[in-house]
Amino acid sequence: MSRILIASDAWRPQINGVVRTLERLVRHLPEFGAEAIMLTPEGFPTVPCPTYPEIRLTVAVPGSIARRIEEVDPDHVHIATEGPIGFAVRRWCLRHGRIFTTSYHTRFPEYLAARIPVPVEWTYGFLRDFHNSGAGCMVATRSLQQELAARGFHHLMSWSRGVDAELFRPDRNRDVLDLPRPIYLYVGRVAVEKNIEAFLGLDLPGSKVVVGDGPALEMLKRDYPDATFLGSKVGEELADIYAASDCFVFPSRTDTFGVVMLEAMASGLPVAAFPVTGPLDVVGDTGAGVLDEDLRAAAIAALDIPRERCRAVALRNSWQAATRQFLDNISGVYQLSSVA
Template sequence: MSRILIASDAWHPQINGVVRTLERLARHLPELGAEAIMLTPDGFNTVPCPTYPEIRLTVAPPGSIARKLDAVDPDHVHIATEGPLGFAVRRWCIQRRRLFTTSYHTRFPEYLAARLPVPVDWSYGVLRHFHNAGAGCMVSTRSIEQELRGRGFRNLMRWSRGVDAELFHPGRNRAVLDLPRPIYLYVGRVAVEKNIGAFLDLKLPGSKVVVGDGPALDGLRRAHPEVSFLGTRVGTDLADIYAASDCFVFPSRTDTFGVVMLEAMASGLPVAAFPVAGPRDVVGNSGAGILDDDLQAAALAALAISRERCRQVALQNSWQSATRQFLDNVTGVHRTFASHAFA
């Protein structure tokens, strides 16, 4: 069984698409004959991320990380995030001349620019330097691939996402939300880059529900006392809330994918979103949602979409197929390296 070390600065107790994706990857890789060895902030000293204390950044001497990697001696290294841990593992790979891949999950340049006066092009320059050192950079959608290629990123490979269709389905307990209908739902981090205000400011009949936590929560709760803020929910609690709602509103303009949209559709919820990368790739012209620059019009029109159609579209995306795609990328770069080495 091949041993793949996956390094990620994002891990529990964080709840986000990166963590969910890596959890599923680690779960399904053994089914394909590979073992996932997770290298995360667990076991290291950490400090809170400036402006986002829920995220903890690893503080460890490079030598201690290098010793861990030497002891594991994996067959392949995949670096999932561009944080302190990711940079330390990248350094080890380059020093040891070890093949590695990376993945691009988050638009950090836009997220940083939303908080600090840092030019987006500068940040992309750092990310380009980080990812181009690897044998391949995995991206989740065609839109992101085109965008990064235009910014000079090389060796881009597709790695999609999936959904747990057994957990998220329309037949769950719809009585958990005793609110006027229709119920419009948002699930995700409550942070400035998610553009949640664009959803909460809409003039919609019925009720609005927000599930999630983050640095913008207190401010939004004060500004919108009419909205039901339910905090963080996971597992069956989250699945029940999806099934009990009528429309999923995804106001983000910066997400690279949006696993929550698949979870919503698997639960029978139509999606209302802006026509940008993420929604364009996940929903597109599938008939499971409405994409419109007028988010209010999209939310109202989405109510006419059948729950059955939404479920059908979501079922086209499984974590098993996403894991196979990841492993094919890894084996592919090793085949390419071997053919070049013996050419």
């Protein structure tokens, strides 16, 4: 069984798309004869990330990272994030001449610019150097791949996402939300870059529900007292909330994919979103949602979409297929290396 070291600064107890994706990858790799060994903040001292204390940044000297890698003796190294662990593992790979791949999960340039006045081009240049030093950079959607290529990123490869269709399904307890209908739902991190105000500020009939935690939670609770904030939910409880809602509103303009949209559609929820990267790739013209610059119009129109259509679209995406794609990318890197 091949051993793949996956280095990630994002890991439990964080709840986000990166962690969910990596958890699924770890679960399904053995089905294809591979084993994931995670190198994460676990076991290292950490400090809170400025402006986002829920995220902990690892404090580790390069020697301790090197020892971890050498103890594992992996067949391949994949770097999932551009944080302290990611940079330390990249440095080790370059120093030892080891082939490695990376993945681009998060629009850090836009997220950083939303908090402090740093030009996005500076951050993109920094990230471009990081990813271009590897043998390949895995990207979740075609539109993001095109965007990064235009910014000078090289060796881009597709790595899509999946959904747990057994957990997220329409035939669950629809009575868990005792609220006026229709119920419009948002699930995700509660942070400025998620543009949640664009959802909560809409004049919509029924109820608005927010599931998630983050640095903007208290501010949004104060500014939108009519909305229902349920905090972080996972597993069966989260699946019940999806199934109990009527429309999933995804107001982000900066997400690279949006696994929550697949979870919503698998639960029978139509999606309302802006026509931007992420929704264009996940929903597009499938008929499982409405994409419009008028988010209110999209949310209201989405209510007419049959729940069975939404689920049928979601079922086109499986974690097994995403895992196979991840491994094919790695195999392709070594095939190109042997030819060179």
